Amino acid sequence: MFITGVVGVLTRRNAIIIFMCIELMLNSVNLTFVAFSSYLGNEAGQMFVFFVMAVAAAEAAVGLAIVIALFRNRQTVNINEVNVLKW
Amino acid sequence: MSSELIVFIVLAAVSVLSAILMITRANPVSSALFLILNFISLAGLYLTLHAQFVAIIQILVYAGAIMVLVLFVIMLLNLEDEAPLRMQLTKRHYASVLFALLTLVLLVQAIGWLGGDTLAGMQQQSPRALVNGTVEHIGDVLFTAYVFPFLLTSILLLSAMLGAVVLAKKRFP
Numbered sequence: 015m016f017i018t019g020v021v022g023v024l025t026r027r028n029a030i031i032i033f034m035c036i037e038l039m040l041n042s043v044n045l046t047f048v049a050f051s052s053y054l055g056n057e058a059g060q061m062f063v064f065f066v067m068a069v070a071a072a073e074a075a076v077g078l079a080i081v082i083a084l085f086r087n088r089q090t091v092n093i094n095e096v097n098v099l100k101w
Numbered sequence: 102m103s104s105e106l107i108v109f110i111v112l113a114a115v116s117v118l119s120a121i122l123m124i125t126r127a128n129p130v131s132s133a134l135f136l137i138l139n140f141i142s143l144a145g146l147y148l149t150l151h152a153q154f155v156a157i158i159q160i161l162v163y164a165g166a167i168m169v170l171v172l173f174v175i176m177l178l179n180l181e182d183e184a185p186l187r188m189q190l191t192k193r194h195y196a197s198v199l200f201a202l203l204t205l206v207l208l209v210q211a212i213g214w215l216g217g218d219t220l221a222g223m224q225q226q227s228p229r230a231l232v233n234g235t236v237e238h239i240g241d242v243l244f245t246a247y248v249f250p251f252l253l254t255s256i257l258l259l260s261a262m263l264g265a266v267v268l269a270k271k272r273f274p
Contacts, residue, residue: 031129034132034136037136057242061242061243061247063152064155064243065250067158068257068258070167071166075261075264075265076265079265079267081178082268083269086271
Protein backbone atom coordinates (compact mmCIF):
# COMPACT_ATOMS: atom_id res chain seq x y z
CA MET A 15 0.00 0.00 0.00
CA PHE A 16 2.89 2.34 0.77
CA ILE A 17 4.36 1.48 -2.61
CA THR A 18 1.05 2.24 -4.28
CA GLY A 19 1.17 5.65 -2.65
CA VAL A 20 4.73 6.22 -3.84
CA VAL A 21 3.76 5.24 -7.39
CA GLY A 22 0.82 7.60 -7.19
CA VAL A 23 2.90 10.54 -6.05
CA LEU A 24 5.45 9.94 -8.77
CA THR A 25 3.07 9.38 -11.67
CA ARG A 26 0.01 11.54 -11.17
CA ARG A 27 0.07 15.14 -12.30
CA ASN A 28 -2.83 16.43 -10.25
CA ALA A 29 -1.86 18.16 -7.05
CA ILE A 30 -4.95 17.02 -5.15
CA ILE A 31 -4.40 13.38 -6.10
CA ILE A 32 -0.81 13.72 -4.97
CA PHE A 33 -2.12 14.90 -1.61
CA MET A 34 -4.36 11.87 -1.35
CA CYS A 35 -1.40 9.62 -2.16
CA ILE A 36 0.56 11.23 0.67
CA GLU A 37 -2.35 10.42 2.98
CA LEU A 38 -2.20 6.86 1.68
CA MET A 39 1.48 6.57 2.58
CA LEU A 40 0.89 8.01 6.05
CA ASN A 41 -1.87 5.49 6.57
CA SER A 42 0.24 2.54 5.55
CA VAL A 43 2.88 3.62 8.04
CA ASN A 44 0.14 3.96 10.66
CA LEU A 45 -0.95 0.42 9.93
CA THR A 46 2.54 -0.92 10.54
CA PHE A 47 2.74 1.12 13.75
CA VAL A 48 -0.49 -0.36 15.06
CA ALA A 49 0.47 -3.87 14.00
CA PHE A 50 3.85 -3.71 15.71
CA SER A 51 2.33 -2.11 18.77
CA SER A 52 -0.26 -4.84 19.01
CA TYR A 53 2.14 -7.72 18.49
CA LEU A 54 4.83 -6.37 20.80
CA GLY A 55 2.38 -5.30 23.50
CA ASN A 56 3.70 -1.75 23.53
CA GLU A 57 1.37 1.24 23.53
CA ALA A 58 3.97 3.66 22.11
CA GLY A 59 3.02 2.72 18.57
CA GLN A 60 -0.59 3.73 19.05
CA MET A 61 0.47 7.02 20.60
CA PHE A 62 2.63 7.65 17.57
CA VAL A 63 -0.31 6.93 15.28
CA PHE A 64 -2.26 9.57 17.18
CA PHE A 65 0.42 12.19 16.54
CA VAL A 66 0.85 11.13 12.92
CA MET A 67 -2.87 11.73 12.43
CA ALA A 68 -2.63 15.20 13.98
CA VAL A 69 0.27 16.08 11.69
CA ALA A 70 -1.61 14.64 8.70
CA ALA A 71 -4.64 16.80 9.48
CA ALA A 72 -2.45 19.92 9.71
CA GLU A 73 -0.66 18.97 6.50
CA ALA A 74 -3.94 18.41 4.66
CA ALA A 75 -5.32 21.78 5.74
CA VAL A 76 -2.21 23.73 4.72
CA GLY A 77 -1.75 21.72 1.54
CA LEU A 78 -5.31 22.25 0.36
CA ALA A 79 -5.01 25.96 1.13
CA ILE A 80 -1.90 26.04 -1.07
CA VAL A 81 -3.84 24.24 -3.81
CA ILE A 82 -6.62 26.80 -3.61
CA ALA A 83 -4.16 29.71 -3.76
CA LEU A 84 -2.44 28.02 -6.70
CA PHE A 85 -5.67 27.49 -8.57
CA ARG A 86 -6.67 31.08 -8.01
CA ASN A 87 -3.43 32.32 -9.55
CA ARG A 88 -2.91 29.79 -12.32
CA GLN A 89 -6.34 28.24 -13.03
CA THR A 90 -4.78 24.79 -12.95
CA VAL A 91 -3.72 22.12 -10.50
CA ASN A 92 -1.55 20.27 -12.99
CA ILE A 93 1.92 20.41 -11.51
CA ASN A 94 3.55 20.25 -14.94
CA GLU A 95 2.26 23.73 -15.62
CA VAL A 96 3.43 25.09 -12.29
CA ASN A 97 7.12 25.63 -12.88
CA VAL A 98 7.87 28.99 -11.29
CA LEU A 99 10.48 27.39 -9.08
CA LYS A 100 12.11 25.56 -11.97
CA TRP A 101 15.49 26.76 -13.18
CA MET B 102 -8.86 -21.21 8.41
CA SER B 103 -10.02 -19.27 11.38
CA SER B 104 -12.62 -16.56 10.94
CA GLU B 105 -10.10 -13.95 12.08
CA LEU B 106 -7.77 -14.86 9.23
CA ILE B 107 -10.60 -14.65 6.70
CA VAL B 108 -11.58 -11.19 7.96
CA PHE B 109 -7.95 -10.09 7.76
CA ILE B 110 -7.52 -11.36 4.20
CA VAL B 111 -10.75 -9.69 3.02
CA LEU B 112 -9.87 -6.34 4.64
CA ALA B 113 -6.28 -6.41 3.38
CA ALA B 114 -7.43 -7.24 -0.15
CA VAL B 115 -10.00 -4.42 -0.07
CA SER B 116 -7.45 -1.91 1.18
CA VAL B 117 -4.78 -2.81 -1.38
CA LEU B 118 -7.27 -2.97 -4.27
CA SER B 119 -8.86 0.35 -3.37
CA ALA B 120 -5.41 1.93 -3.12
CA ILE B 121 -4.52 0.69 -6.60
CA LEU B 122 -7.88 1.80 -7.99
CA MET B 123 -7.40 5.16 -6.33
CA ILE B 124 -4.16 6.02 -8.12
CA THR B 125 -5.45 4.81 -11.48
CA ARG B 126 -8.75 6.73 -11.66
CA ALA B 127 -8.80 9.77 -13.90
CA ASN B 128 -11.62 11.48 -12.03
CA PRO B 129 -10.48 13.03 -8.72
CA VAL B 130 -13.86 12.43 -7.08
CA SER B 131 -13.86 8.66 -7.68
CA SER B 132 -10.25 8.66 -6.57
CA ALA B 133 -11.27 10.31 -3.30
CA LEU B 134 -14.13 7.84 -2.81
CA PHE B 135 -11.76 4.89 -3.24
CA LEU B 136 -9.47 6.50 -0.68
CA ILE B 137 -12.39 6.63 1.77
CA LEU B 138 -13.04 2.92 1.13
CA ASN B 139 -9.37 2.33 1.84
CA PHE B 140 -9.58 4.25 5.13
CA ILE B 141 -12.65 2.30 6.25
CA SER B 142 -11.01 -1.04 5.52
CA LEU B 143 -7.97 0.18 7.45
CA ALA B 144 -10.20 0.97 10.39
CA GLY B 145 -11.45 -2.62 10.21
CA LEU B 146 -7.86 -3.85 10.24
CA TYR B 147 -7.19 -1.74 13.34
CA LEU B 148 -10.17 -3.39 15.00
CA THR B 149 -8.76 -6.85 14.29
CA LEU B 150 -5.55 -5.64 15.95
CA HIS B 151 -7.54 -4.65 19.08
CA ALA B 152 -6.86 -0.94 18.58
CA GLN B 153 -10.37 0.41 19.04
CA PHE B 154 -9.32 3.98 19.73
CA VAL B 155 -7.20 4.24 16.60
CA ALA B 156 -10.01 2.67 14.54
CA ILE B 157 -12.56 5.22 15.74
CA ILE B 158 -10.15 8.10 15.21
CA GLN B 159 -9.39 6.75 11.75
CA ILE B 160 -13.05 6.95 10.77
CA LEU B 161 -13.66 10.31 12.45
CA VAL B 162 -10.52 12.16 11.41
CA TYR B 163 -9.57 10.60 8.09
CA ALA B 164 -12.78 9.35 6.51
CA GLY B 165 -14.73 12.16 8.11
CA ALA B 166 -12.75 15.35 8.39
CA ILE B 167 -9.85 15.11 5.97
CA MET B 168 -11.75 13.50 3.11
CA VAL B 169 -14.63 15.95 3.43
CA LEU B 170 -12.04 18.71 3.16
CA VAL B 171 -10.52 17.10 0.07
CA LEU B 172 -13.90 16.54 -1.59
CA PHE B 173 -14.90 20.10 -0.79
CA VAL B 174 -11.77 21.46 -2.45
CA ILE B 175 -12.33 19.24 -5.50
CA MET B 176 -15.86 20.57 -5.73
CA LEU B 177 -14.68 24.16 -5.24
CA LEU B 178 -12.14 23.93 -8.02
CA ASN B 179 -14.52 22.20 -10.42
CA LEU B 180 -11.86 19.90 -11.84
CA GLU B 181 -12.18 18.06 -15.11
CA ASP B 182 -10.86 14.56 -15.70
CA GLU B 183 -7.20 14.08 -16.31
CA ALA B 184 -6.09 12.50 -19.56
CA PRO B 185 -6.26 8.71 -19.14
CA LEU B 186 -3.15 7.32 -17.57
CA ARG B 187 -2.40 5.07 -20.52
CA MET B 188 -2.18 8.07 -22.86
CA GLN B 189 0.51 9.77 -20.82
CA LEU B 190 2.83 6.91 -19.99
CA THR B 191 6.32 8.19 -20.57
CA LYS B 192 9.80 7.01 -19.75
CA ARG B 193 9.64 8.95 -16.52
CA HIS B 194 6.59 7.03 -15.40
CA TYR B 195 8.28 3.70 -15.96
CA ALA B 196 11.31 4.98 -14.07
CA SER B 197 9.14 6.05 -11.13
CA VAL B 198 7.42 2.65 -10.97
CA LEU B 199 10.84 1.04 -11.03
CA PHE B 200 12.04 3.19 -8.14
CA ALA B 201 8.89 2.37 -6.17
CA LEU B 202 9.55 -1.35 -6.67
CA LEU B 203 13.12 -0.84 -5.49
CA THR B 204 11.72 0.77 -2.35
CA LEU B 205 9.52 -2.29 -1.86
CA VAL B 206 12.59 -4.55 -2.05
CA LEU B 207 14.33 -2.31 0.47
CA LEU B 208 11.39 -2.51 2.89
CA VAL B 209 11.24 -6.31 2.68
CA GLN B 210 14.98 -6.41 3.33
CA ALA B 211 14.54 -4.14 6.33
CA ILE B 212 11.96 -6.50 7.81
CA GLY B 213 14.38 -9.35 7.20
CA TRP B 214 17.09 -7.50 9.10
CA LEU B 215 14.89 -7.22 12.16
CA GLY B 216 16.36 -10.54 13.21
CA GLY B 217 14.80 -13.80 14.22
CA ASP B 218 14.34 -12.91 17.89
CA THR B 219 12.06 -9.96 17.27
CA LEU B 220 10.06 -11.83 14.66
CA ALA B 221 9.83 -14.94 16.82
CA GLY B 222 8.37 -12.82 19.60
CA MET B 223 5.73 -11.61 17.18
CA GLN B 224 4.13 -14.89 16.21
CA GLN B 225 0.94 -13.97 18.00
CA GLN B 226 -0.64 -10.87 19.42
CA SER B 227 0.63 -9.88 22.79
CA PRO B 228 -1.93 -10.31 25.60
CA ARG B 229 -1.28 -6.70 26.54
CA ALA B 230 -2.69 -5.61 23.18
CA LEU B 231 -6.20 -6.21 24.52
CA VAL B 232 -5.63 -3.58 27.21
CA ASN B 233 -3.45 -1.23 25.18
CA GLY B 234 -6.03 -0.39 22.56
CA THR B 235 -8.81 0.76 24.83
CA VAL B 236 -9.71 4.43 25.04
CA GLU B 237 -9.13 4.30 28.78
CA HIS B 238 -5.56 3.12 28.52
CA ILE B 239 -4.72 5.44 25.61
CA GLY B 240 -6.03 8.43 27.53
CA ASP B 241 -4.13 7.38 30.61
CA VAL B 242 -0.82 7.21 28.75
CA LEU B 243 -1.52 10.28 26.61
CA PHE B 244 -1.99 12.59 29.55
CA THR B 245 0.91 11.26 31.61
CA ALA B 246 3.89 10.03 29.62
CA TYR B 247 3.06 11.79 26.36
CA VAL B 248 1.63 15.05 27.64
CA PHE B 249 4.43 17.23 26.20
CA PRO B 250 4.03 16.04 22.59
CA PHE B 251 0.30 16.33 23.09
CA LEU B 252 0.65 20.01 23.97
CA LEU B 253 3.03 20.54 21.05
CA THR B 254 0.34 19.07 18.79
CA SER B 255 -2.04 21.82 19.83
CA ILE B 256 0.50 24.47 18.78
CA LEU B 257 1.02 22.65 15.48
CA LEU B 258 -2.71 22.55 14.77
CA LEU B 259 -3.09 26.23 15.65
CA SER B 260 -0.28 27.23 13.32
CA ALA B 261 -1.69 25.00 10.58
CA MET B 262 -5.08 26.65 10.97
CA LEU B 263 -3.58 30.14 10.75
CA GLY B 264 -1.44 29.10 7.79
CA ALA B 265 -4.43 27.68 5.94
CA VAL B 266 -6.47 30.83 6.49
CA VAL B 267 -3.65 33.11 5.36
CA LEU B 268 -2.85 31.00 2.30
CA ALA B 269 -6.43 30.68 1.12
CA LYS B 270 -7.14 34.36 1.59
CA LYS B 271 -7.94 36.31 -1.53
CA ARG B 272 -4.85 38.31 -2.36
CA PHE B 273 -5.27 39.09 -6.04
CA PRO B 274 -8.77 40.33 -6.71
